[in-house]
Amino acid sequence: MPTTNMTKKHSTSFSLSRLSALIPLMLAMPGVAAVPSQDAQKAADYAVAHYQQAQIDTLKTLVGYDTRAREGLTPDTDPVFADFKRALGVKARMLGLDVEDHGYVMLISLSPEGAGANIKKVGVITHGDVQPADPSLWPQSPYELTETADGKLVGRGAEDDKGPIATALYAMKAIKDSGVVLKRRIELLVYMAEESDWDPLKAFLKTYQSADINITLDAEYPVVTGEKGWSQIKLTLPRVMVKVGADTPVLQYFAGGSFASQIPQQARAVIQNPNPELVAALKARAKALPIKTDFVDEPLGLTIHATGKAAHSSTPEDGINAVAYLAALLTPTADGSIPQWPMTTAAVTVDFLNSLVGTGLFGERFGKLGYSDEFMGPMTLAPTLITDAGDGVQVTLNLRRPVGRTPEALDKLAMAAIQGWQETKGTQVTDIETYWGTPMLIEDAPHLDTLLGVYGHYTNTPDPKPIAIGGSTNAKLFPNALSFGPAMPGVEYTGHSEYEFITRDQLKLNLEMYTAALVELAMRE
Structure with a gap:
C-alpha cells in the first residue's frame, strides 16, 4: 500500500x-x-x-x-x-x-x-x-x-x-x-x-x-x-528452523500477492519430502476450491502454484484470493492425509491465516474485530501480501472500515485476537503495525x-x-x-x-x- x-x-x-x-x-x-x-x-x-x-x-x-x-x-x-x-x-x-x-x-x-x-x-x-x-x-x-x-x-x-x-x-x-x-x-x-x-x-x-x-x-x-477507511494490519511471523526426518513432509515456503490494495491472484507453496498419499490428498482437495492449482516437481520439492482472480481490495468479493485459498488447501486433515506440518516459518504463516482469516471476507475469525454499519456495510479484511522479511515472513492484511468504531477500539480488538493466537500456538509475532483510516x-x-x-x-x-x-x-x-x-x-x-x-x-x-x-x-x- x-x-x-x-x-x-x-x-x-x-x-x-x-x-x-x-x-x-x-x-x-x-x-x-x-x-x-x-x-x-x-x-x-x-x-x-x-x-x-x-x-x-x-x-x-x-x-x-x-x-x-x-x-x-x-x-x-x-x-x-x-x-x-x-x-x-x-x-x-x-x-x-x-x-x-x-x-x-x-x-x-x-x-x-x-x-x-x-x-x-x-x-x-x-x-x-x-x-x-x-x-x-x-x-x-x-x-x-x-x-x-x-x-x-x-x-x-x-x-x-x-x-x-x-x-x-x-x-x-x-x-x-x-x-x-x-x-x-x-x-x-x-x-x-x-x-x-x-x-x-x-x-x-x-x-x-x-x-x-x-x-x-x-x-x-x-x-x-x-x-470506508483504508486500514491495514502488518506483522512479522518469526523465522523458525526445524529438524525432521528425511521422510517427513515439510512446508518450506509460502508467499503470495503483488501489492497491498489488490486481492492476490497468485500464491506459491513448496513442500519438501512429499509422499504420494499427501500429493493425492492435496489434489483431491484442490478440486473443491475455486483456485487453479499446478503441482510441479522441482529440485527444492513439490511446488504448488495457486492462481485466483485479482480484484481491488475494497471489493474482495470480486476476486478469488489465491493466498487465502492456498492456505486453506494446506490445512491439515483429521485423518492425517494432509499432516500437521512441522512448525516452519511457512507452516506458522499458514496456521495464522487459517486461524485468524480463513477464506471469509469480513474478519469473521479475527476475534471480535468484525462489525458493520447500516449504510456503509461491513468491514472487509483480506490477506493481500505475504513476503519474505529477512527475519521472518511479513503478513499484510488490508481492511476497509465503516463508521461505528474508534481506531482505539479496533486496535484493542485486533491485538487481542493476535495475542490469543500467540498464546494458543506458543509463537511470538513481532513488528505489529496497525493503521486505521478515517471513513x-x-x-x-x-x-x-x-x-x-x-x-x-x-x-x-x-x-x-x-x-x-x-x-x-x-x-x-x-x-x-x-x-x-x-x-x-x-x-x-x-x-x-x-x-x-x-x-x-x-x-x-x-x-x-x-x-x-x-x-x-x-x-x-
Missing part, C-alpha cells in the same frame, strides 16, 4: 456484502433529482457526437506511460511522469484549455470569459498514477491499450484513472465549443501519487484554494457520499441532487440514491467532494486487477454524464 496507507475506492459488485451500501442515505435526505437542463443535454449530445473516438485515442496515449511509483523516484524526478505530464499538457492546450504544472499536481481549467482570480470553481479530482501490473498476467503489455471484439479497452489505468481524465478533457472541450455561458471555472486536478503517497497533495492543498463543490472521477455511480460520510453536499439527476436521466434510473463504497479516494481531502463514476453499480470494477479495462459504451456514457454534470455545476452562481 502507499506510504500514507491511503489508497482507494470502489464497491462495484451487487453482492451480499454490499446490500447495505445500497440503502438510501437517510441522513442526507436528498430532494428530488432534477432532469438536466437543455443546455446540459445539448452539450452532452455534442460531446459524444464529436469526441467519442478522440477520448479513446487520448486514453491510448495516456495508458502508454507506466506511471507507477518507483523506488527512489517521485513524480518530480521520474522521467516517465515528466513525459506523461508533457503529453497531457500538450493535449489539453490543443483543446484550448489552460494548463498549470505544479509538480505532483497538474491543473487543467476552462474559465468563463473575463473571469477574475477570485471566481468560484467546480473541482474535478482525478489521478494520473497507476498501480503496478504483472505483464505475465496480461494478454499484451499492460501499457498498450488494446480493444477486444466485445468492446473492452484493456490497459493499466483504463478505468483507474486515465479513462476518467481523458473523458473530463473532452467534456470540457465540448462545453467550450458549445458556447454555454459559465459562471464558474471548471478545474480538473490530476494528482500524480494517489496510489502511493497523499502527503504532497495535502501540502499542495495548504496553499491551493479548493472549489466549494467538487466531484471525484474515481469510484462508482450513482453518487458516492460515503467511503468519510457527506451528509449535505449542495450538488448531490444535480448529480443524481444527471445519472437518473442518462441511465433511465428512477429515483437514484447515493451509495457508500469500500473506498478511500482523494475525495476525503476536498470540501463537498462526491464521487461520480466511472464504474456502474452492479458491474465488476477492474481497477487494480490484472486485466483492467473500460468499455467503449461506458466511456460514451461517462462522456455524456460528465459533460452534462459540469455544465449544470458550472452555471451555478
Whole structure:
C-alpha cells in the first residue's frame, strides 16, 4: 500500500456484502433529482457526437506511460511522469484549455470569459498514477491499450484513472465549443501519487484554494457520499528452523500477492519430502476450491502454484484470493492425509491465516474485530501480501472500515485476537503495525441532487440514491467532494486487477454524464 496507507475506492459488485451500501442515505435526505437542463443535454449530445473516438485515442496515449511509483523516484524526478505530464499538457492546450504544472499536481481549467482570480470553481479530482501490473498476467503489455471484439479497452489505468481524465478533457472541450455561458471555472486536478503517497497533495492543498463543490472521477455511480477507511494490519511471523526426518513432509515456503490494495491472484507453496498419499490428498482437495492449482516437481520439492482472480481490495468479493485459498488447501486433515506440518516459518504463516482469516471476507475469525454499519456495510479484511522479511515472513492484511468504531477500539480488538493466537500456538509475532483510516460520510453536499439527476436521466434510473463504497479516494481531502463514476453499480470494477479495462459504451456514457454534470455545476452562481 502507499506510504500514507491511503489508497482507494470502489464497491462495484451487487453482492451480499454490499446490500447495505445500497440503502438510501437517510441522513442526507436528498430532494428530488432534477432532469438536466437543455443546455446540459445539448452539450452532452455534442460531446459524444464529436469526441467519442478522440477520448479513446487520448486514453491510448495516456495508458502508454507506466506511471507507477518507483523506488527512489517521485513524480518530480521520474522521467516517465515528466513525459506523461508533457503529453497531457500538450493535449489539453490543443483543446484550448489552460494548463498549470505544479509538480505532483497538474491543473487543467476552462474559465468563463473575463473571469477574475477570485471566481468560484467546480473541482474535478482525478489521478494520473497507476498501480503496478504483472505483464505475465496480461494478454499484451499492460501499457498498450488494446480493444477486444466485445468492446473492452484493456490497459493499466483504463478505468483507474486515465479513462476518467481523458473523458473530463473532452467534456470540457465540448462545453467550450458549445458556447454555454459559465459562471464558474471548471478545474480538473490530476494528482500524480494517489496510489502511493497523499502527503504532497495535502501540502499542495495548504496553499491551493479548493472549489466549494467538487466531484471525484474515481469510484462508482450513482453518487458516492460515503467511503470506508483504508486500514491495514502488518506483522512479522518469526523465522523458525526445524529438524525432521528425511521422510517427513515439510512446508518450506509460502508467499503470495503483488501489492497491498489488490486481492492476490497468485500464491506459491513448496513442500519438501512429499509422499504420494499427501500429493493425492492435496489434489483431491484442490478440486473443491475455486483456485487453479499446478503441482510441479522441482529440485527444492513439490511446488504448488495457486492462481485466483485479482480484484481491488475494497471489493474482495470480486476476486478469488489465491493466498487465502492456498492456505486453506494446506490445512491439515483429521485423518492425517494432509499432516500437521512441522512448525516452519511457512507452516506458522499458514496456521495464522487459517486461524485468524480463513477464506471469509469480513474478519469473521479475527476475534471480535468484525462489525458493520447500516449504510456503509461491513468491514472487509483480506490477506493481500505475504513476503519474505529477512527475519521472518511479513503478513499484510488490508481492511476497509465503516463508521461505528474508534481506531482505539479496533486496535484493542485486533491485538487481542493476535495475542490469543500467540498464546494458543506458543509463537511470538513481532513488528505489529496497525493503521486505521478515517471513513468519510457527506451528509449535505449542495450538488448531490444535480448529480443524481444527471445519472437518473442518462441511465433511465428512477429515483437514484447515493451509495457508500469500500473506498478511500482523494475525495476525503476536498470540501463537498462526491464521487461520480466511472464504474456502474452492479458491474465488476477492474481497477487494480490484472486485466483492467473500460468499455467503449461506458466511456460514451461517462462522456455524456460528465459533460452534462459540469455544465449544470458550472452555471451555478
